[in-house]
Amino acid sequence: xxxAETHPAQTAAAHTEHQQHPIKLYLLVWxxxxxxxxxxxxxxxxxxxxxxxxxxxxxxxxxxxGLIVAxxxxxxWERLALIYAIILPPLLVxxxxxxxxxxxxxxxxTRLTFFGGGE
Amino acid sequence: xxxPMKKPAAETLPRPAGLAGLAADWASDQRxxxxxxxxxxxxxxxxxxxxxxxxxxxxxxMSARMSTAVPWPNPSEVFALEIGGTHxxxxxxxxxxxxxxxxxxxxxxxxxxxxxxxxRKTAALMLLTALFGxxxxxxxxxxxxxxxxxxxxxxxxPWGAAQFGSSFFMxxxxxxxxxxxxxxxxxIVARKVWRGDFETERRGFFTSRKGRYEIVEITGLYWHxxxxxxxxxxxxxxxx
Numbered sequence: 001x002x003x004a005e006t007h008p009a010q011t012a013a014a015h016t017e018h019q020q021h022p023i024k025l026y027l028l029v030w031x032x033x034x035x036x037x038x039x040x041x042x043x044x045x046x047x048x049x050x051x052x053x054x055x056x057x058x059x060x061x062x063x064x065x066g067l068i069v070a071x072x073x074x075x076x077w078e079r080l081a082l083i084y085a086i087i088l089p090p091l092l093v094x095x096x097x098x099x100x101x102x103x104x105x106x107x108x109x110t111r112l113t114f115f116g117g118g119e
Numbered sequence: 120x121x122x123p124m125k126k127p128a129a130e131t132l133p134r135p136a137g138l139a140g141l142a143a144d145w146a147s148d149q150r151x152x153x154x155x156x157x158x159x160x161x162x163x164x165x166x167x168x169x170x171x172x173x174x175x176x177x178x179x180x181m182s183a184r185m186s187t188a189v190p191w192p193n194p195s196e197v198f199a200l201e202i203g204g205t206h207x208x209x210x211x212x213x214x215x216x217x218x219x220x221x222x223x224x225x226x227x228x229x230x231x232x233x234x235x236x237x238x239r240k241t242a243a244l245m246l247l248t249a250l251f252g253x254x255x256x257x258x259x260x261x262x263x264x265x266x267x268x269x270x271x272x273x274x275x276x277p278w279g280a281a282q283f284g285s286s287f288f289m290x291x292x293x294x295x296x297x298x299x300x301x302x303x304x305x306x307i308v309a310r311k312v313w314r315g316d317f318e319t320e321r322r323g324f325f326t327s328r329k330g331r332y333e334i335v336e337i338t339g340l341y342w343h344x345x346x347x348x349x350x351x352x353x354x355x356x357x358x359x
Contacts, residue, residue, distance in 0.1 A: 030224035041213040061354035072343045081144035093174045104185035
């Protein structure tokens with residue numbers, strides 16, 4: 001417990017508010033983020049197309065986002081009450097995505113039907 | 120929690136694990152986010168609201184790109200650069216990504232040294248983070264000037280769908296603004312660390328609250344969020 005001697009003036013509750021983890025962990029995550037970014041760049045560099053491209057982009061994106069939130073932002077060590085309060089609401093954006101995909105398809109359909117493909 | 124609580128209110132009580140603990144925290148009729156100070160909780164809630172802002176931008180971009188009958192410009196080519204005679208697709212964006220990730224790494228270490236009360240290392244790492252951030256904004260300014268010189272406007276561009284320009288300027292502009300504010304925020308906190316404000320619990324001029332090293336972690340949360348948003352922009356706008 002490296003943080004045992006810090007903040008003697010504070011209450012006991014404050015002790016658990018500190019996020020103290022070994023530097024090595026941060027360096028590891030840093031390295032992983034570099035590798036994942038390089039991999040996602042290579043997806044474009046090698047010109048992969050179609051579902052392979054999209055699924056690789058999404059996988060690398062989610063892994064990077066997960067590492068940043070879990071380790072750099074210390075979410076992995078927080079209580080479930082906070083984790084769910086922060087992580088669950090953005091997932092509802094997916095409903096919005098579904099709505100807009102449907103709407104966009106309809107707009108494209110009307111454009112092709114009534115404007116013959118222009119604009 | 121049927122047993123009477125004899126512990127002082129400030130101390131966190133043991134809670135059941137898993138979902139039962141989640142329910143207990145939310146139903147406790149005390150502070151919901153235990154183990155997290157108000158400052159950190161509020162930064163998280165601000166970041167949640169900011170997530171929706173960027174979520175809406177990316178959604179608007181998705182709708183524009185899906186609904187246009189005109190081909191979308193190929194970002195791989197639009198953001199390519201000639202470096203030493205070789206044609207590198209998307210290279211500038213890749214470098215920007217590495218710069219921002221590096222700044223997140225130095226920020227995470229700054230938080231660590233802050234809690235160890237190592238003033239010099241904390242301030243130095245925060246300044247390095249700010250430097251990486253400023254580099255990122257500088258490269259973004261270069262990218263914007265290049266695209267504007269090539270004729271990209273919010274209402275049109277030489278390569279395809281007109282919505283490309285508006286989506287690009289809106290999304291990267293808003294993200295760049297966040298990075299800029301982050302750099303300013305970092306410089307202010309780094310100065311306080313350097314001066315030793317948090318050793319003496321010197322009161323801040325705005326809130327008159329006692330300064331604590333926790334502000335380094337809160338600044339870090341904001342900074343990592345900026346990096347996090349870039350991960351999504353990189354995937355959806357540049358790579359897709």
